[in-house]
Amino acid sequence: MRPLRSQPVLVLGLVSLVGLGWVMAGPAACCRREVPGVAAVDPALLAFLSRARSAHHRADLLENDGSIQGALAELSAIIDGPMPGGPRGLPEVREVLADTLARRADLASRLGRHDSAVNDVQRGLGLAPETTYFRGHLFEVLGLVEERRSWALDAEIERVLASVDERMVGQERARLERLVADRDTARRALVEGSPEAADALRAAKEAADRALRDARLTRLAPEERARLEAQSAAIRSIRERALTAFAEAIAIQSQVIEQSLADSPLPPPSGSGP
Numbered sequence: 001m002r003p004l005r006s007q008p009v010l011v012l013g014l015v016s017l018v019g020l021g022w023v024m025a026g027p028a029a030c031c032r033r034e035v036p037g038v039a040a041v042d043p044a045l046l047a048f049l050s051r052a053r054s055a056h057h058r059a060d061l062l063e064n065d066g067s068i069q070g071a072l073a074e075l076s077a078i079i080d081g082p083m084p085g086g087p088r089g090l091p092e093v094r095e096v097l098a099d100t101l102a103r104r105a106d107l108a109s110r111l112g113r114h115d116s117a118v119n120d121v122q123r124g125l126g127l128a129p130e131t132t133y134f135r136g137h138l139f140e141v142l143g144l145v146e147e148r149r150s151w152a153l154d155a156e157i158e159r160v161l162a163s164v165d166e167r168m169v170g171q172e173r174a175r176l177e178r179l180v181a182d183r184d185t186a187r188r189a190l191v192e193g194s195p196e197a198a199d200a201l202r203a204a205k206e207a208a209d210r211a212l213r214d215a216r217l218t219r220l221a222p223e224e225r226a227r228l229e230a231q232s233a234a235i236r237s238i239r240e241r242a243l244t245a246f247a248e249a250i251a252i253q254s255q256v257i258e259q260s261l262a263d264s265p266l267p268p269p270s271g272s273g274p
Contacts (some may be wrong), residue, residue, distance in 0.1 A: 044084035045092060052078045052096050059103070068107050075104040089127075098128040102141045109145040112152060117145040131259075136252035143245035150238040153231050160228060161216040168219060179215055183208040 055074045062070035078100050083089050089097065101124035105117035121142045128135040168176050186205040193201045217225060 042084055042090075045090055048082075048084055048093060049096065051081075052100065056100070056103075063107070068111055072104060072107050075100050075107070079104065094127040095132075095134050098124040098134045098138060101127070102134075102138050105141050105145060109148045114145055114149040114152070118142065121145065131252055131255050133253065133256055136249045136256060139245045139249035139252060143242045143249060146238050146242035146245060150235045150242065153235050153238070157228055157231055157235075160220075160224065161213060164216045164219045176212075176215055179208070179212040183212050 055078050059071040059074040062068075062074065079097060083093050083097075085093050101120045105120035105124070108114075108120065109117040121138050124138045125135060128138060165173075165176060183205075186201070186208040190198070190201040190205045217228075220228070
């Protein structure tokens with residue numbers, strides 16, 4: 001099953017076009033209604049939105065089939081293809097591009113291309129400078145990219161530490177195996193335990209992880225240990241960046257919600273007095 005993601009914002013663009021007097025009559029045709037006092041919509045814009053929507057659907061199908069690379073190619077065709085409104089594009093075009101860049105960044109980070117993903121987010125932020133959903137979503141994706149980057153470094157450290165096991169023999173090996181069994185038991189207990197005991201089980205799991213890690217560290221060469229310490233410091237920095245990005249996303253989306261409620265206040269409950 002494809003992971004949950006925000007739906008492409010093309011529907012929003014089409015809704016705004018209907019308000020301007022355009023109605024979609026089918027997948028391959030549209031009809032135009034003249035509305036006095038409303039400027040006609042550029043047919044190139046409507047074509048761009050339809051083309052982008054189709055590309056997102058193709059990306060959905062490819063992603064569901066496990067072809068992340070194919071999905072990336074579909075999204076790149078939107079980003080790098082022709083667009084109405086010149087280099088900067090029309091507002092509707094910029095919103096679609098910002099959302100598509102966010103999705104491409106998400107997919108690229110799933111392939112381990114974290115730097116490329118960050119570049120896409122930064123490009124999207126340049127297209128969405130105002131406090132909108134699109135800008136908030138880009139920061140959300142930035143946090144996710146940095147989170148995945150930290151996971152990748154974590155996994156690399158674990159691989160190095162696990163490689164130490166082959167160097168241990170005799171009593172040292174037997175002690176290592178007990179520590180591994182204790183770690184596995186603590187992890188299962190945390191998963192299967194009751195919510196009331198979660199804090200204690202989590203502490204036990206962390207203690208088992210530390211004991212195993214410390215035992216493995218003793219068998220590392222000085223240069224290996226220095227490299228792992230540098231990677232651990234990098235992980236802490238990356239996670240701080242992720243936390244900052246998520247906090248920015250929350251702040252922006254909170255502002256969007258507050259502004260939306262201020263512009264369109266909810267009606268009073270039925271039956272309520274003045």
